[in-house]
Amino acid sequence: MNSKTQNKMAIGALYGIAGFVVLILLALLGYILISGTPQLSWHFLTAPAKAFLKGGGVGVQLFNSFYLLFLAMLISFPIALGAAIYLYEYAKNNWLTTTIRTAIEILSSLPSVVVGLFGFLFFVVKLRLGFSILSGAFALTFFNLPLLTRSIEDSLRTISETQREGGLALGLSRWETVTKVILPAAVPSILTGVILSAGRVFGEAAALIYTAGQSAPALNFMDWNPFNISSPLNPMRPAETLAVHIWKINSEGIMPDAKAISSGSSAVLVLAILIFNFAARYLGKRLYKRLTSA
Amino acid sequence: MLTSNDVRDDEAMQERHVTQLTDVGEDIILSTHDLHVFYGQHEALFEGDLQFANHKITALIGPSGSGKSTFLRSLNRMNDRIATVTGQIMYRGVDVNQPAIDVYEMRRRVGMVFQRPNPFAKSIYDNIAFALQLRGVTDRHQLDEIVETSLRQAALWDQVKDELNKSALALSGGQAQRLCIARAIAVKPDILLLDEPASALDPVSTSQLEDTLLDLKQKYTIIIVTHNMQQAARISDYTAFFNAGRVLEYDTTSQIFTNPQVKITSDYVSGNFG
Ligand SMILES: Nc1ncnc2c1ncn2[C@@H]1O[C@H](COP(=O)(O)OP(=O)(O)OP(=O)(O)O)[C@@H](O)[C@H]1O
Ligand SMILES: [Mg+2]
Numbered sequence A: 001m002n003s004k005t006q007n008k009m010a011i012g013a014l015y016g017i018a019g020f021v022v023l024i025l026l027a028l029l030g031y032i033l034i035s036g037t038p039q040l041s042w043h044f045l046t047a048p049a050k051a052f053l054k055g056g057g058v059g060v061q062l063f064n065s066f067y068l069l070f071l072a073m074l075i076s077f078p079i080a081l082g083a084a085i086y087l088y089e090y091a092k093n094n095w096l097t098t099t100i101r102t103a104i105e106i107l108s109s110l111p112s113v114v115v116g117l118f119g120f121l122f123f124v125v126k127l128r129l130g131f132s133i134l135s136g137a138f139a140l141t142f143f144n145l146p147l148l149t150r151s152i153e154d155s156l157r158t159i160s161e162t163q164r165e166g167g168l169a170l171g172l173s174r175w176e177t178v179t180k181v182i183l184p185a186a187v188p189s190i191l192t193g194v195i196l197s198a199g200r201v202f203g204e205a206a207a208l209i210y211t212a213g214q215s216a217p218a219l220n221f222m223d224w225n226p227f228n229i230s231s232p233l234n235p236m237r238p239a240e241t242l243a244v245h246i247w248k249i250n251s252e253g254i255m256p257d258a259k260a261i262s263s264g265s266s267a268v269l270v271l272a273i274l275i276f277n278f279a280a281r282y283l284g285k286r287l288y289k290r291l292t293s294a
Numbered sequence B: 001m002l003t004s005n006d007v008r009d010d011e012a013m014q015e016r017h018v019t020q021l022t023d024v025g026e027d028i029i030l031s032t033h034d035l036h037v038f039y040g041q042h043e044a045l046f047e048g049d050l051q052f053a054n055h056k057i058t059a060l061i062g063p064s065g066s067g068k069s070t071f072l073r074s075l076n077r078m079n080d081r082i083a084t085v086t087g088q089i090m091y092r093g094v095d096v097n098q099p100a101i102d103v104y105e106m107r108r109r110v111g112m113v114f115q116r117p118n119p120f121a122k123s124i125y126d127n128i129a130f131a132l133q134l135r136g137v138t139d140r141h142q143l144d145e146i147v148e149t150s151l152r153q154a155a156l157w158d159q160v161k162d163e164l165n166k167s168a169l170a171l172s173g174g175q176a177q178r179l180c181i182a183r184a185i186a187v188k189p190d191i192l193l194l195d196e197p198a199s200a201l202d203p204v205s206t207s208q209l210e211d212t213l214l215d216l217k218q219k220y221t222i223i224i225v226t227h228n229m230q231q232a233a234r235i236s237d238y239t240a241f242f243n244a245g246r247v248l249e250y251d252t253t254s255q256i257f258t259n260p261q262v263k264i265t266s267d268y269v270s271g272n273f274g
Helices: A003-039 A042-046 A059-090 A095-108 A112-126 A133-158 A161-169 A174-202 A242-252 A258-292 B004-012 B068-075 B103-109 B124-134 B140-153 B173-186 B203-216 B229-235 B253-258 B263-269
Strands: B028-039 B042-045 B051-053 B057-061 B084-091 B110-113 B191-195 B221-225 B238-243 B246-252
Touching (some): A003 A258, A042 A059, A059 A095, A059 A133, A059 A174, A059 A258, A133 A174, A161 A174, A161 B110, A161 B173, A242 A258, B028 B068, B028 B221, B042 B068, B051 B221, B057 B229, B068 B084, B068 B110, B068 B191, B068 B221, B103 B110, B110 B173, B124 B140, B124 B173, B140 B173, B173 B203, B203 B229, B229 B253, B238 B253, B238 B263, B246 B253, B246 B263, B253 B263
Parallel strands (some): B057 B221, B057 B238, B110 B191, B191 B221
Antiparallel strands (some): B028 B084, B238 B246
């Protein structure tokens, strides 16, 4: 066999594999969207769930998902940003940074159910936060932090060393160089990473089942005082998210339309994550264009 | 001046010819004494005793890896985190190679332009203005004025004056390099260090850049690393020839190119090696 045919065969095999992967993805997406979208309606997206009767919605779950996402990002982004800046811009390569990097590596490959159980033992039980948004947000932070840190570090890595030298040569301190030169240039790529990780957090269930809990008490959307128990903003209330809701219905749902609700919720979840992904690409590209052209 | 360095050079049995510019009556703005640079254990510069004349252009030439960049980057302490630099760097009578020196202030006096143009991901205007703003220049008129004069000095003003808010990343290589020069002179340095500033540029941009440097000589002292012999001959007043981490010859540019004293220098400038 000469190298030409060999090459052709290799390319053929790779195309085959790639096609197969795309096919699986399309089949999954297609199945979820086709069975789920017919259930979608304004009522479904806004009404509270019903435990025994037909016609429940996922309004509260949807809100919980976004609220948890927001809180988790609020906590994890500054920490991840600081850690990434420290690791990439300041730290020398020594045993300490090697240890930190290894820790991040391990943390990022922990199964999320382990993160969930840890969150349960530590936040829910030990710190007495109970099944609450706060416990959930902390668990999500643990889940998200390593990946986000690495993604921001990668973003910093894409900014050429010559930019740093340019800043330093103007008499800027390292901090000024990082904040005024490097970070602005890295914003498009950091933003993309943040949105992609938001998608991951949004669809996370295992880390939340034992932290944010599996119940979604009715909320009073007129009450925005975070100290009231029925206020949507109250961080101490249990909060089942959309992903947890799907898991719950499928394992123990007893409403008559459980199947339809589960399909509808899945479609909402998948759509939201698709939107996150496309938004990430679009915003990243647009910002980059803004930076590089007129 | 007899230092331990002289002894070492005798040991190396190097043929050398380094002119002391004070002997020819030059006004010295910057000089190095017994400068050694180590990358870890690896010594990349063994001896750097050079004097730089005020408002003159000095070219640093020599084969690849001979230590030109290493030497240049030590002058404004850009090697601080990368290498160990020992010896003295006297700038207007002050040794700037000591820990107590405010290195940020010092780098504003000794600006640098790099081989690859590195405009920031900001507008043309902000590329020049933002370092000034960080230093407390907030008056809009004053900023406008500095941006304009810097761009004029770098011979870029006429091309960009109508699109100052455009991203600097959209400039051509030659324009970007001149923006980097404008950015460097906006903070009002005394000395400009340039490391092969034209090596990424086409011949036309290169000759424009050379004209710009000749203009800038009125106001600044320029030290430029170049691989281009014609460039060194065209624009510089003095030339230092580096080889294997040592300055082997230092003299007026015409002397170096027409009547080099050291065999290796003459081989190099006549293109026989390097
Ligand atoms: N950051 C660094 N770390 C370790 N060694 C280095 C570093 N930079 C340069 N060196 C070494 O120092 C020596 C001199 O390099 P330098 O870059 O100063 O040469 P140069 O004369 O500028 O060469 P060129 O003409 O190719 O730019 C070389 O042996 C090089 O390998
Ligand atoms: Mg070099």
